[in-house]
Amino acid sequence: MTKLAVYTFALPLLAGFLMWFVGRLGNRPAKAFSALTSLITTVLAGKVLLSLLKGSSIVVVFGGWRPPLGINFFLDPLAGLWLFSVNVLMFLAVIGSGTRYSWRFYGLLMILLAGLNGLIMSGDLFNVFVFFEIVCLVSFALVAYYRKRESIEAGVKYFVLGSVASSLFLLAIALIYGKTGTLNLAQISYLSNSWPALFKLVVFVLILVGLGVESGVFPLNAWLFDAHPAAPFPVSALLSGIVIESALYVLLRLVGLFFLDKGAVLLVGQTLLLLGVLTFVVAEIVGFYQRDVKRALAYSSAGQIGLMLMAFAVGLSRPDLGSVALVLLFLNHLLAKGGLFLSVGAVSDRSGSRDLDRFAEECAFSDKVVGLVGGLSLVGAPPFLGFWGKVALVFGLLAINMYALVGIVLAVMVLEAIYLMRISSAMLTAKGEGRQDCPGQALSLWVLSLLMLGAGVLAVYGVKKGVDLSRLRFTPKQEYIQTVYDVSAYKGGVDIDG
Amino acid sequence: MNALDFYALSVFLIGLGLMGVFLNRDFVKILISLSVLESGVNLLIVSIGYVRGRIAPILFSKELQASAVGKVVDPVPQALVLTAIVIGLGLLAVGLGMAVWMHRRFGTTDVSELKDLAG
Numbered sequence: 001m002t003k004l005a006v007y008t009f010a011l012p013l014l015a016g017f018l019m020w021f022v023g024r025l026g027n028r029p030a031k032a033f034s035a036l037t038s039l040i041t042t043v044l045a046g047k048v049l050l051s052l053l054k055g056s057s058i059v060v061v062f063g064g065w066r067p068p069l070g071i072n073f074f075l076d077p078l079a080g081l082w083l084f085s086v087n088v089l090m091f092l093a094v095i096g097s098g099t100r101y102s103w104r105f106y107g108l109l110m111i112l113l114a115g116l117n118g119l120i121m122s123g124d125l126f127n128v129f130v131f132f133e134i135v136c137l138v139s140f141a142l143v144a145y146y147r148k149r150e151s152i153e154a155g156v157k158y159f160v161l162g163s164v165a166s167s168l169f170l171l172a173i174a175l176i177y178g179k180t181g182t183l184n185l186a187q188i189s190y191l192s193n194s195w196p197a198l199f200k201l202v203v204f205v206l207i208l209v210g211l212g213v214e215s216g217v218f219p220l221n222a223w224l225f226d227a228h229p230a231a232p233f234p235v236s237a238l239l240s241g242i243v244i245e246s247a248l249y250v251l252l253r254l255v256g257l258f259f260l261d262k263g264a265v266l267l268v269g270q271t272l273l274l275l276g277v278l279t280f281v282v283a284e285i286v287g288f289y290q291r292d293v294k295r296a297l298a299y300s301s302a303g304q305i306g307l308m309l310m311a312f313a314v315g316l317s318r319p320d321l322g323s324v325a326l327v328l329l330f331l332n333h334l335l336a337k338g339g340l341f342l343s344v345g346a347v348s349d350r351s352g353s354r355d356l357d358r359f360a361e362e363c364a365f366s367d368k369v370v371g372l373v374g375g376l377s378l379v380g381a382p383p384f385l386g387f388w389g390k391v392a393l394v395f396g397l398l399a400i401n402m403y404a405l406v407g408i409v410l411a412v413m414v415l416e417a418i419y420l421m422r423i424s425s426a427m428l429t430a431k432g433e434g435r436q437d438c439p440g441q442a443l444s445l446w447v448l449s450l451l452m453l454g455a456g457v458l459a460v461y462g463v464k465k466g467v468d469l470s471r472l473r474f475t476p477k478q479e480y481i482q483t484v485y486d487v488s489a490y491k492g493g494v495d496i497d498g
Numbered sequence: 499m500n501a502l503d504f505y506a507l508s509v510f511l512i513g514l515g516l517m518g519v520f521l522n523r524d525f526v527k528i529l530i531s532l533s534v535l536e537s538g539v540n541l542l543i544v545s546i547g548y549v550r551g552r553i554a555p556i557l558f559s560k561e562l563q564a565s566a567v568g569k570v571v572d573p574v575p576q577a578l579v580l581t582a583i584v585i586g587l588g589l590l591a592v593g594l595g596m597a598v599w600m601h602r603r604f605g606t607t608d609v610s611e612l613k614d615l616a617g
Contacts, residue, residue, distance in 0.1 A: 133585045137585075137588055141592060147599050152596065164532070167539055170543075178546040183574070
């Protein structure tokens with residue numbers, strides 16, 4: 001059963017390379033093939049998530065070498081949820097990508113999916129690096145896909161920042177290996193208690209910079225605002241909806257495992273809180289002045305990353321509120337921003353302009369629905385997930401006595417609401433009748449709208465029925481180490497070679 | 499050379515690479531600097547596993563396999579570096595591809611000319 005988790009990584013990788021042959025048949029078969037692959041991985045990830053929600057965490061062991069000697073995947077309920085959401089959005093983005101992309105594009109998307117799935121599950125530091133590099137390389141290529149002036153400019157900027165960052169991340173890995181002699185996350189986590197303060201600081205900064213660039217943390221996120229508008233719209237949706245989130249997920253996972261002993265937890269928490277606030281405030285204020293709709297949405301993405309960082313920082317002292325806020329904000333952003341980029345991007349491609357006044361001319365009905373629902377959901381209007389996420393975050397901030405921060409955050413949220421609503425209302429009031437490339441586009445937008453409408457209601461209903469949302473958290477250090485080391489875990493886990 | 503020299507050399511290369519990335523304005527020179535930076539990190543990884551007087555961890559004879567533990571250097575960093583070099587090659591290939599397209603679109607590889615998207 002749990003072996004399925006491995007296939008969410010292996011299948012898209014295989015599909016990515018098979019695309020070379022499938023592509024010979026034409027672009028449509030290539031799209032169908034990648035849609036099929038991501039549908040299969042979505043189903044697999046859904047099954048994995050269900051079994052994770054029922055039972056304990058899963059450790060998948062490779063090659064018959066038990067960790068810490070061998071390489072393993074680690075899945076807790078949060079990882080399962082992340083995995084499932086990533087696959088869902090990839091499927092919807094493939095479906096909603098229209099008909100104008102070539103088979104190479106879909107091949108790259110499949111490799112991106114493989115990298116992301118591996119990144120989320122990996123329990124080995126060097127494997128994290130390899131998957132991270134897969135994701136980075138594919139994103140560079142996808143951002144520069146059109147090879148127009150602006151895509152090349154965005155691609156070059158992204159490339160330089162991203163490559164320096166990944167070198168620094170590799171440097172951090174080298175230092176950690178030199179200190180501990182292991183790459184297994186659980187064992188490093190166990191040994192990290194005895195790291196001297198200076199070493200810890202250096203490694204923390206290197207990891208923060210290395211992964212912070214990709215996850216869009218201020219001040220390392222300059223690439224993001226060029227890359228999102230310049231990329232093909234399905235790529236913008238994926239970059240914004242899952243790539244930067246998954247990088248943030250890995251960053252937070254590593255921070256949680258390596259740097260959260262008693263002496264450092266306060267400092268780490270405050271650093272992340274400060275970075276989160278800065279990311280949020282700066283991005284939303286600049287975003288407010290944007291005329292380019294895709295660029296405005298990109299700023300809002302960075303802002304949401306800031307909120308998620310704040311939620312994590314809050315979760316260090318109030319795990320109940322912080323982790324719930326993080327999960328809800330993540331899901332909300334994935335659905336809403338994925339949907340908005342898929343609709344706004346396609347609409348502005350059809351209209352031939354990304355300007356706020358003119359982009360919406362070619363709106364189809366499903367675009368308008370997503371424009372409204374996604375906008376409201378992102379802003380945090382009551383029935384949607386975004387509302388509950390922001391409420392949990394604000395209560396968490398109040399609980400740790402950050403009253404001034406609450407004021408700032410609420411004020412900036414209003415700013416965000418104004419510019420997002422400008423985009424939504426432009427779409428709603430558009431007169432023209434847009435023609436979508438294929439029925440798949442409307443389908444993916446409808447599915448996303450239904451998910452957004454349903455998820456908020458479902459979450460509230462679930463909590464009333466006693467579903468424990470707080471299980472969706474980063475497994476704390478001690479428990480993580482226990483699970484990976486615990487021999488009994490292998491009964492629940494799978495040994496791939498027997 | 500002993501391990502300390504390797505450390506010093508790798509720190510030097512990392513510093514050189516970082517400086518090169520931030521001070522150069524030509525994209526191809528930035529790519530070269532990135533390669534220097536990567537080489538520095540790779541050298542650091544290998545030198546972490548280096549033990550003076552020991553041999554490469556290639557166990558070609560039965561005799562060596564039986565007594566390898568005390569004779570060979572740590573094989574893990576070498577495996578890592580192989581992977582890292584391949585990844586670096588991939589990065590460089592994508593980067594050079596971008597340099598080609600940049601030259602076609604902008605007529606230059608000077609990154610300070612990339613200012614269409616200022617804002």
